Amino acid sequence: MTRDAAVHELLSGALDGSDVVLEEVTVTPAGRRRVVKVVVDRALDATGDVTEQVESLSLDEIADATRTVSDLLDESDVLGEQPYTLEVTSPGVSRPLTAPRHFQRNVGRLVTLTLRDAAPVTGRITRAGSEDLTVAIPAVKKVPARDETLSYAVIDRAEVQVEFSRKDDSDITAPDDADASVDKEN
Structure with missing residues (x-):
């Protein structure tokens, strides 16, 4: 099992029951440390058809997910002893829609x-x-x-597609690419 897959498996269970779902995990070497990038998104309550716009994650929700992920990684030895930088983010508008x-x-x-x-x-x-x-x-x-x-x-x-203004509904905006980062020394 790759390190990315091991971290993904560890984190996916920790976020169950919260308002966020784990989308992606990547662990990338960066000199003497690693960058652990965790992409989370809002969990959907609906089963079947969705016809109403789903609210993007807030910075507070990203911060809560960051604390949960950080605590779990600190308690686990999945990343070993090497220091890492943790980035927890939402997908943003640039992500292709695949599921x-x-x-x-x-x-x-x-x-x-x-x-x-x-x-x-x-x-x-x-x-x-x-x-x-x-x-x-x-x-x-x-x-x-x-x-x-x-x-x-x-x-x-x-x-x-990014829309800066919308003629028919000006209060709907493009999803945020909220980002929270934490440096960890193990």
């Missing part, structure tokens, strides 16, 4: 979908389920606006 839960957390946001055997589509996610999603595609040239339901299987790549 149904990623689409569910981004309901209400503008996305560009690269489809298998079809032209790319840009639209707003209005519904995301476990097997497919619905995207509201705006009118372009002579093609009227429409809602299109797509299976995740036909999507090769999906990315959230």
